[in-house]
Amino acid sequence: ENLGLDDTGVEVDERGFVKVDQTCRTTLEGVWAVGDLVATPQLAHVGFAEGITAVRDILGEHPLPVEYDKVPWCIYCHPEVAFVGPSEEAARQAGHDVVVSTHHFRGNGRALIVGEADGLVKVVAERQPDGSAGRVLGVHMVGPWVTEQLGQGYLAVNWEATAEDLAALVQPHPTLSEAFGEAAMALTGRGLHG
Structure with a gap:
């Protein structure tokens, strides 16, 4: 639709x-744009992040740009779907040699307790020269309340954590988030509940 920007610069x-640009500056000096106005993922939380980036740039704080390939995606259906970072196929297409681990909720005590075991x-990780997961x-994630569980995955991807880093974390029991911990542990060859 017409945004009324003709002849504005x-x-x-x-x-x-x-x-x-990467700090949300438009081609007109002193004007920034974020959210649904720009060609980035049309997600509310991305718009919030862009808004923060723009304000920090206006304040002269030299913000880090939003890394769009590392933002969390959540689909509110049943079962829920949530992801961050490339899929196994996309990672391979980008030239990564990968190691993958999958843990099903049917092996998760909390999922069984609440009757949501589907x-x-x-977890997709880089394969190290020795064959281990890096x-x-x-x-x-697909399953019960995964949109609420993606936080660990978001931090892992954005902080460039390794499979070993994640496998060392203690997951509370019984929780749905143990499935993430199990998948990470399996990447290191130390999975508990296949």
Whole structure:
């Protein structure tokens, strides 16, 4: 739709999105754009992050740009779907040699208690020269309340944690989040509940 930006100096792309740089500055000095106006993932939390980036830039704080390939995605259906980072296929297409671990909720005590045992957690990690799992590239979840559980995966991907880093974390029991811990432990060859 027409944003009323004609003759303002704010450029839009062929799809009608406002063109911005990595700090959300438009092509017009002193004007920033975020959220649904720009060609980035159309997610509320991405818009919030862009807004924070823009404000910090306006304040002269030199913000880090939003890393769009590492933002969390949540789909509110039944079962829920949540992911961060590339899928196994996308990681391979990007040139990564990967190791993958999957843990099903049917092996999770809390999922059985609440009667929601359908689903899984999949962790995609770089394969090290010795064949072991290294840096976590992506975390993908389908199942009960996974949109609430993705936080660990988001931190793992964005902080470039390794499978060993994650396997060392103590997961509370019985919780649904143990499935993430189990998938990470399996990457190190030390899974508990297949």
